[in-house]
Amino acid sequence: MTKFTDLNLDPKVLRAVQDAGYESPTPIQAGAIPPALEGKDVLGIAQTGTGKTASFVLPMITMLGRGRARARMPRSLVLAPTRELAAQVAENFDQYTKYMKLTKALLIGGVSFKEQDALIDRGVDVLIATPGRLLDHFERGKLLLTGVQIMVVDEADRMLDMGFIPDIERIFSLTPFTRQTLFFSATMAPEIERITNTFLSAPAKVEVARQATASERIEQHALMFKGSRRDRAASEKRKVLRALLDAEGDTLQNAVIFCNRKTDVDICAKSLQKYGYDAAPIHGDLDQSQRNATLDKFRNGEIKLLIASDVAARGLDVPSVTHVFNFDVPGHPEDYVHRIGRTGRAGRDGKAITLVEPRDEKNFDAVEKLVAKEIPRMENPLGSSAPEDESKDTAKSEAQSEKPKRSRSRRRKSDEPKQEAQDTAPVAVKETATKEEPAKQEQKPRRERGGRRDNDKVIGLGDHLPSFIALSFEERFEKQAG
Incomplete structure (x- = not known):
């Protein structure tokens, strides 16, 4: 079996890896690190949770050990689609560079430009950024990318989903042609393949799993749900979710619950809190400080249930997540793979349950087609009978629906005497x-x-x-x- 000591990493890097408790690399790490250390471009395709971050962080640190950064000219660049993922990459650099004198800067939204400008002015070896904030600094004349020696694009398929591909192409054009490029993605869409053919030079392709497949250690289930009435469906669905949480019992240590819309994230979190569950929301409309605080509490075990939009699907690295619940079927089937990839990480077992309404069946069929298997169906823990409505608002709407509705015929009736008088x-x-x-x-x-x-x-x-x-x-x- 291959060990990290066999990968020609810097001794200081190996020491930090050993302190983190790792001895053997994952397949993506074992396949990507050697060609990266040789200076080759690398195209890595692997499912989420397989250790892609360390597969580019470790060789970058080793190669950057020699040399010195200059003001406003970072020596390496890492692009991430979300703030959370960028922050996660920054934490990995801090973990593996504790015995080395390398500097870094994190450029993400929600943080003042002044603090970030001060870091860039001093010179950084590693610049970690989201595409939008990076271009903001460049357009303000605070950043030069002509000194970039190594460029990393992480979660490229997520970049495509979020519309960052034009920004990525522009950033590529601002970096030297002689740069080394490390390109990582969980799926290989045609647009992603076009970019790799354009900007990568004879890359070493490392594919450790079939494209867009979930880990075999994740137990997947689907619950087909249909509300008794349209105005009650949302509250009844939340009641089914609570029943699923209760049915898991002690095996559920913590869980991430995904919703498609930010408003549903807030509603679901408030509903769970109302019924005594330890839950908190996280989505793109929250302040960055609040998002960071919520993630820290979830990692520390202070919060058991994290209700999230897809903003957390790529940037959340908590190895001990036991369950993932898809309250909504994602609109893009690739997002399903990334969502359930929050569990079953680092060799652990995980469980994912998806609630499927009749309107979601088309999207769910696309998910099963992508993962190339039929996801087992499970029984409703509440039985076949429709659950009772949980909200007062629904009861109020039901009472209002029982009242006689006004019709235009009443107005016509009131006009009849006038019409009769005229006649x-x-x-x-x-x-x-x-x-x-x-x-x-x-x-x-x-x-x-x-x-x-x-x-x-x-x-x-x-x-x-x-x-x-x-x-x-x-x-x-x-x-x-x-």
Whole structure:
């Protein structure tokens, strides 16, 4: 079996590795470190949780042991798609460089430019950054990339999903053509393959697992869920989630629960907190300091359940995560592999459960097609009956739905008397009118106000013709003159 001592790493690096408790490299590390130390470009394809970070950190540290950084001109560059992943890479550098005098800078959003500029001005050996913040510093004239000797692109497929490929291409154009490039990805989409063909020179390809496959140590299950009513489906789904958490019992030491939308992350976290579960949310809308604090509490065991959006799918490295729950089926099947990759890490066993609604069946079929196997179905722990609604808001909406709804016909009914009055305006008496109608009308009760009966039709002026109307104009004037 290959050991780290067989990989020609710097003795100080080997000492730090031994302090971390590692003796034998993972397959991706054993395959990528030797060609990287030889100065070759490397294309690494491996599932998440297989140790890709150390496969480029260790050879970089060894090669950077010789030389000195200059102001504003980093000697190496590591690009990561998210703040969390960039911070994770920075922690790995701190861990493996404790016996070496190498400097680093972390350029991510949520941190003031002033502090980052101060680090760059002093000169850094290793620059770890997200693409957006790196270009911000470059455009402000605070950074030069002409001194980059080694460039690393980590989680390239996630870069593609997040729309960073144009930024990556621009950053490549700003670095020297003679640089060494280490390119790592869990999947190999056509766009990723195009970039590797453009910017990598005769790379050593290291593929330790079939593309987009999950670890065999992860036990996968799917629960097909259908709500009793559309307005109750969300709350009933949360009740099923709580039942799943309870059913795992003591085997569930901690878990990451993934939701597709940030609003659902907050709602799910508040719901679990309401029912006494130790849960906290993490997503892109939270401040970086709050996200870091939440991750630290989760790593330290102060938080048992981490409710997350896909922002944590690539940047969370907690080897002891026992469970992953997909509250929503991800829109991209590759994200499923990265989500469940938060468990079953470092040789441990893990379990992943996905809740699948009827609207998610198409996306779930894509997931099964990608992982090339059928994910076993499991029974609803609450039984076949639909769970009761948990929220007062749903009960309120149900009560409102029982009330008679207003319709436009009421307005039309209210307009009918006006229309009837218009239709029954004074007109000449028709010859076909019968003599029995006035007798029938007199039998109906009179209104309390006014003398007209309720259903009487006004026809001309009736028998109450004033006498002055029948007079001619001459007779009228004669009366007035007399």
